[in-house]
Amino acid sequence: MLRIEQAYWLMALFLAGAAILNLRDRRWSHAAFWGVLAMLVAGGKFVLAAAAAHDNLPAQLAGAGVIALAALSPRMSRGHLRERPADEREADAKKLRHRLLGPALLIPLVTLLVALFGDYLAFDGRRLFDAHQMTLTGLALACLVALVAALRVTRADPASGLVEGRRLLDTLGWAALLPLTLAALGGVFAATGVGTAVADLVRMLIPVHSALACVVAFGLGMVLFTVIMGNAFAAFPVLMAGIGIPLLIRLHGANPAILGAMGMVTGYCGTLFTPMAANYNIVPVALLELPNQGDVIRAQWKTGALLLVVNLALIYLLVFRF
């Protein structure tokens, strides 16, 4: 059976391979960085199982590993790694043409097929894909299929999968790690009561008898908290418990379905403004080799701001009517 755990092993293998290539190039910081990350990814399940059984030592070691990664991050200069010369790439592109698109499109296509039909694939009554995180398992499988296809189409040496993958990984550098680190911070914030403290602050600042003031405070609170945490899912329970349920629903009689749906998407507007949402706003800066950290946010904040205004108006006009 194919499980998400195998995707993690594959990822750990790739990260370890990148570490070894960097070791050979005497890029010590990069080698250590990807090496530690490979161990954290490979040992993830063990750490979680031990923590669930109240054995904190593996989790503490993992925490120390995260701190080591943080210490190495400033030394992960992103710099452009040597690439094949542009004229050789152009020549290949002219020769191979659309055949190059096939393997690239296999990644979304295979993922899509697994997502749609994975539930029905079984041999001898045993499922081929474990139901837990099946789409992501499908993504990992799709990446393997696409790699094989890419190697066949380009007639490249199989080792070039690792060499080229490592080139892109080093281009990403610490940006690859930021989403995980931020998610970990979200866990720490939740466990230390940062959320309730913010909700209490917001409630101290608004006139609670005004429905409009409550809507605005709820909406802007969702945005502010999403900006801080980088994730609307983390903001939602805090603002709902602090303002949504006690003030808007119980006091002013708002419709919960509308408030829930529109409150969440108001938080999504905040995701467009914040470097904390690293996998959406910082990782692409590295992937597309843009010069400034804020380039993607600069391209999207106007859409987010306009949408935020539309959303607040929609909430105010709809929640008290239905």
Add this chain to the structure above:
Amino acid sequence: MSVLLHYLPLLGVLVVVAGFALRFNPVPVVVVAGIVSGLAAGKSIGDILALIGTSFVSERALLLFVLTLPAIGVLERAGLREHARHWIASLRGLNVARLLIAYLGLRQILSMLGLTSVAGQAQTVRPLLAPMAEGAAEKRGSPLTPQERNDVRAFSAATDNIGLFFGEDVFIALGAVLLIQGFYAQHGIELEPLQIALWALPTAIAAFVIHAIRAVLLQRRLQRQVGAAADAREEAD
């Protein structure tokens, strides 16, 4: 005193804001913020380490996108980005705005169906959408300046984000909608997922309209700059 203790963990937020504002490397900033928050809440170093460790590894699915890199690297080595650019440049009638709007609509619809991992910054934007958008932009007849190239790339990344966010929230079987339903259920309010998902539709439509208009404006700006450059050349002659 107890009031002060209640707000003390907010110091972690302060560390994040200050660290990002001062442009320190974000990874250590975030880790230090976690440690500060934990200490302010009166946790021991051992507990904080364990908390950081478990939170980190339980979110390792966020790193899965790196598995796309070997395949995409091999294709890039053989000129994938160059081909995507040439191909789009050769299609008549396709311009930057149309390409980006089509991608936005497709991404929103796929996300509404729950197919969020099908596309993404690593899977589709870097190898396909960004070079295609550059190719489409270059159809105006003059090459892009480095600044314009960066603008087109960043706008492509933004388009993927907006398509994902404002489609995903309409999907009923996962993520946002179930989180909302589950939260209400804990507080004694019973709702059907579909009731919630449908109310995310107006925002999804508004997001499409607003971002589509901005794509058209980007297209116009790129066109105008060609006109301005041509005028400047004529005046120089």
